[in-house]
Amino acid sequence: MKSASNALATAIAWSAACTCIAAQPPADAPTDARRYVKEGVVVEFEARPAADAAALMEDELAELRFSIREASTGRPMRGLAPGAWLDVAENLRNKDGAEQKSCKDKIALYLKGIVGIRPMADLNSYYVVVLNRDASLSIVDPKVSMVGRTSTLARVPLAGAGADLARSGDDRRIFVSMPAAGRVAAIEADTFKVAANVRAGPGATRLALQPDGRYLWVGNNAPAGERGSVTVIDADALKPLATIPVGRGHHEIALSSDSRWAFVSNRNDGTVTVIDVRTLAAVREIAVGGQPIALAYSALSRLLYVAEAQSGVLYAIHPDDFSTQARIALAPGLGPARFTPDGRWLLVLNTADDKVHVIDPSSNRVVHDIAVPGQPYQLAFTRAFAYVRSLGSERVSMINLASLGSGKQPTVQSFAAGARPPKAAGELAIADSIAPAAGDAGVLVVNPADNTTYFYMEGMNAAASNYQTQGAAARAVIVVDRSLREIEPGVYAARVRMPAAGKFDVAFSLDSPRMLHCFATQAAVNPRRAAARDGAQLEYLVESRRVDAGADVPIRFRIADATGREPRTGLADVRVMVVLAPGRRRGEVTASEVGDGVYEARAAFTEPGAYYVYVASATLRKGFGELPFLTLQAVDGKLAERDRR
Structure with missing residues (x-):
């Protein structure tokens, strides 16, 4: 930003x-x-x-x-x-x-x-990816507006309703777990198209990407009473590598900072399974009792922290010998636990006690117990603040990270993200409803109760803007950064x-x-794409790349054989598709032959913008995208007329 x-x-x-x-x-x-x-x-x-x-x-x-x-x-x-x-x-x-x-x-x-x-590519932009209640994602460009509202660029259909979201470290891909489908959708972030639906396991829910980006870990929640599993996916090749049996109940996943160990909680067994990433095999099961509800790994202390909800105890475990280094007594009702971006503090939410516990991993001592009303249940960070979402409040609490430390008084502010609390929406997603915006000086907050996503910029008293995903119920959010780094x-x-x-x-x-x-x-021409275009040559016959916005415009082109010398005449199934970049609106029309291998179709350019024109023919065995495409700019009529002159 x-x-x-x-x-x-x-x-x-x-x-x-x-x-x-x-x-x-x-x-x-x-x-x-x-x-x-x-x-x-x-x-x-x-x-x-x-x-x-x-x-x-x-x-x-x-x-x-x-x-x-x-x-x-x-x-x-x-x-x-x-x-x-x-x-x-x-x-x-x-x-x-x-x-x-x-x-x-x-x-x-x-x-x-x-x-x-x-x-065609904005290298200053970021896109907001909203997980909907149905089997879809909504892609929003917050910079593009129409009558004061931000514009939904695309809708990505999924093979099943999504549960969790993750993204690759370079923002090239978005991953969505789909429990009912037992798969993970991998979406290319430059086209917002599904590249693969990778097989995981029944109940594929929680996602975690290794720090080195090599493997994506998927927690598969089995039916009640049955043992679950984790599936390991090659994040580049998009292939499942292993499915490893673990315990019963919901699974949270944490990974060591060197991507050496994976830790998987088994909520109904009161255990944590330790997996050797090199061999993709379980090597140990650590019994903590109760309900291990959250895992967090410290790169500074090199310890695994396990929050146990029933007793309210936070365990610090050494991954080398799996010994308990500290047993930190908090209070029953613990929830999510996450480290600040610099690793200095561990924040543990207590949903039942309306508190945020702040732990110093260098001493394993509690530094603050911060009151946050309304049953805090989700946690996200920017460089400067911790953002806490509560089930029973429409307000989002902000904890100034610079105010944390022994002898300091934490500074807590809040802002409204809607008028209704999240729990009014009923069933909530396991994925985060808060995501840091590009530039790390603000957040996007989904309120599922009013189906609205709010943008808050740090330093403001209220949300700066908001938008709704039309025709869908928003549940969670993630941000894809396209800007220069x-x-x-x-x-x-x-x-x-x-x-x-x-x-x-x-x-x-x-x-x-x-x-x-x-x-x-x-x-240059890609040989792989050129091979797909063999068998026919297509030449667009246009005088200008600018056309009148709001008008029906004739699009004329010539189709010849592979040599380019012989016209392909008599094709009755030539279709033309016009797409408003970047895929927000499209329309198809039939082309008619108006000359020796020359075809024409009239297409509507309903509003200003960049358009892609594609041609397909079943007779030629060429679908849209397999023949050369044309780019046109729809502009004010005076500009287009000036170009024609």
């Missing part, structure tokens, strides 16, 4: 024209075409394949990198918030005697958050899947010094 707001200020404040140069220049271009210098700051752009490939290719991941340093010393400039966008190249090179405006103007439109006016000193990067073969603009923005500059890159 920080990078987006800074980029917005830069684009609006700066009215100078943008000079655009290619990142992969022709032979007569300057040798420093990837380098831009202004007011003592050097920006170097690079687009590289994210995988082992010789060049950027369509439908493959690319890493876009910006190295920012001082021109005089070469010192990396750290802690900046640059902005960047990738879009189809269009009229970016200056013409003699003509002012260059396309790059700057397009960015200004993106930053205004107008529905339909979106780049500082991966090494002064180097800011993001990954993006190249949407097509061809040339692309890469616009860059920085607030200090004020900088708005357009680089470019290109993606």
Whole structure:
């Protein structure tokens, strides 16, 4: 969020024209075409394949990198918030005697958050992923608004109702457990499409990703009285590797910071199963009695903490010899337990006693017992605050982490997230209803009782905005961050899947010094995709890539054989699909032959925005996406007419 707001200020404040140069220049271009210098700051752009490939290719991941340093010393400039966008190249090179405006103007439109006016990839954005009560996810772009409301970009259907959410460390994938289906949905975060429904086990519920990102662990809750299991999934290959029997009851999962050990609680057996990650085999069962309700591992003390709900005791267990290092008496009714992001404090909720216990893992002593009314039951963190959600209150409590410590008085504030308490919704999800927003200075809070997700920015007295998922009942939330990250000193990067073969603009923005500059890159034809297009050639016959918004526009194209010489005539089943990016609205029409292998369809471009045009034919055995697609920009009629002239 920080990078987006800074980029917005830069684009609006700066009215100078943008000079655009290619990142992969022709032979007569300057040798420093990837380098831009202004007011003592050097920006170097690079687009590289994210995988082992010789060049950027369509439908493959690319890493876009910006190295920012001082021109005089070469010192990396750290802690900046640059902005960047990738879009189809269009009229970016200056013409003699003509002012260059396309790059700057397009960015200004993106930053205004107008529905339909979106780049192909916004490297300053984050998306809100809402888990619904039915078998679906709602994807929301909080920057895009219509009549004051944020816009739902897409709906992702699932094979079953979801229970828990997790995401990969690089935000490439979202995982959703589906208990009734006994599977885990893996969703690609760049397309919001289900990549696989991976087999887990009956009652697949709790999810936990290893710190090293290699394995996804799934707790399978068996029917009452039966032993459960955990399934281990290769998070990259999306294949199940092992299903390991454990005990009875619901399972919570914790992993050691070195991904060496996995710990699985068995609530109805009063035990914790220890699993060797190297061999994927259970090696020990630790008896704690009662109901082990929460697990948390400390990277600092290298101890496993087990919260037992019935007795109210917190156990600290050493994973090397499985001995109990401390037995911390709290109070019956314990619930979730989590460490602060820096690992300094362990916070344990006590739902029955309306308290948050704060533990110092260096001494295993209770530092604070903080009163939080309304039955606290969920806990989330930003760098500065702990957020506590209560069953019986519409308010979210905020504990200032800087106020914790021996001899200090904890500072607690709260804000309203709706008008009704969560328990008014009835059955609640096991997944978190609070998630930190991108930029780590705010949170998204789902109130399932009023089907609304609220955004709260730290420092405000109330929620800054809210939105509803139309046609669905919101239960939980997670955030996918698409923004540039500082991966090494002064180097800011993001990954993006190249949407097509061809040339692309890469616009860059920085607030200090004020900088708005357009680089470019290109993606080669992917042989894998090209093979799928063999057997027919498709050529679009369009005069301009801009069309009138709100109009029915004829789309004409030529279909030929694989050689491109012989027209394919007489095709009666040619269909055209038009999709408003990024997949929010689509429509299909039938194309008619109007010439020798030339076909035409009239499609509606109902609102401004970027559109994808796809062609399919059963006779050619080509579905949508298997032939080349076309990108069009629906704009105000005057702009489109100017292009045609």
